Amino acid sequence: MILTIASREFRTLFLSPMAWTILAILQFILAFLFLTQVEAFTSLQPKLASIEGAPGLTDIIVPPLFGNAAIILLLVTPLMTMRLICEERRNKTLSLLLSAPVSTIDIILGKYVGILGLMLLIIALITLMPLSLLGGGELDLGKLFANILALLLLVTAFTAIGLFMSCIAGHPTVAAMSTFGVLLLLWILDWTSGLTDQRSELFEYLSILRHFQNIQSGLISSVDVSYFLLFITTFIALSIRSLDNERLQK
Template sequence: MMILTIASREFRTLFLSPMAWTILAILQFILAFLFLTQVEAFAELQPKLATIEGAPGLTDIIVPPLFGNAGIILLLVTPLLTMRLICEERRNKTLSLLLSAPISNIDVILGKYFGILGLLLLIIALITLMPLSLLSGAELDLGKLFANILGLLLLVSAFTAIGLFMSCIAGHPTIAAMGAFGMLLLLWILDWSAGMSDQRSELFAYLSMLKHFQNVQSGLISSADIGYFLLFIITFITLSIRSLDNDRLQK
């Protein structure tokens, strides 16, 4: 399939530049430090927790903060990965060659989307190895760990879809990155602003990415939260395809 061909090319291209390697190294260093900090905090609290009935366990203290911090860091990183996807092709005059090839716009958009998502899946896999390393000497709630993996996967999938759309409509990679970051940050803090007023806005609460991510993280996986992320992903991928349709019509 052309989608897999484009995705594979995009994934390989990421590792031809130092950016992907640098991002992987910095992410692992930061998250490993945060992970070890949480493990140390649990070790200090364990004697007190043992005397409290219904106290949070190892998984509750380590896994959600780790994946929550990863979500915040990836909110900053994803726009840097997606900013060049389409607008760089347009600036280098290679987009017209791509659009003149016998492939559909759906193939182009999904191929580039899955190429970036491949790198983010690798990052999630490396993050998951950290709490799994504790299984050698402790017990983990694997159900809650799976919920956090699923939540982070849905989150970065939505991040990538928005970043791809901004790359389609922006004229410069820097503008695409800034636009994607601004939109993601707004969706992240939307529920905070809703909570500042006496009358909580149900619309803001529903649109907030943070709220849905935290719901999945807690282990209460509902169709409403899954549907929210899927709707977001489908909407922005569709808008990206429409944007590329306009580019093809102008050629």
């Protein structure tokens, strides 16, 4: 049942021009940034060749590409997740869905997997860019994998909180703004320690940017991975609880 709902959600995304438009704009922007980094590496290559231990092709191109993709997806994800439950509620189809012989867990996970399918497609298209360099250069596949894993965990966390906001908001626009606000707060949370010269272990742990950058650098630790898994699990559980309460009120 989860796969059935996910398949329906995934197909519905491409019935509207939003998904196609977002994919096209994302590819255009990221392709431009990617080619800019390739050009920068080409211009710096003669100088880097004479420096011992200088950063290579992967260091100069891959982390900036995935870092830029993370910032853009922080802006895009709220637009993709805002309709998940809110649209069902506005179209008066949520009552039919809740009255069907389908568990709340199936509904939430189905919606989550469906929208995550689009996010995985975006990550796959982004990954093809650095892989294209294998035709004329060498890549550190370990660092590339770390960046893919970091972006994958980040996007699944973004999607989880977007789904929760869509469950509790009454309008898609409110859901999108709430999702963006929370994600932006978690993104800049650790900046306060730099401004005040005072470290806060709590802010450091809650900062989604810090965990993303740790994995992106190639230092894949259980602390960072467990942070994302706990983050995703928490917001999916909250989404299920929210929809359960709405089901009981019907």
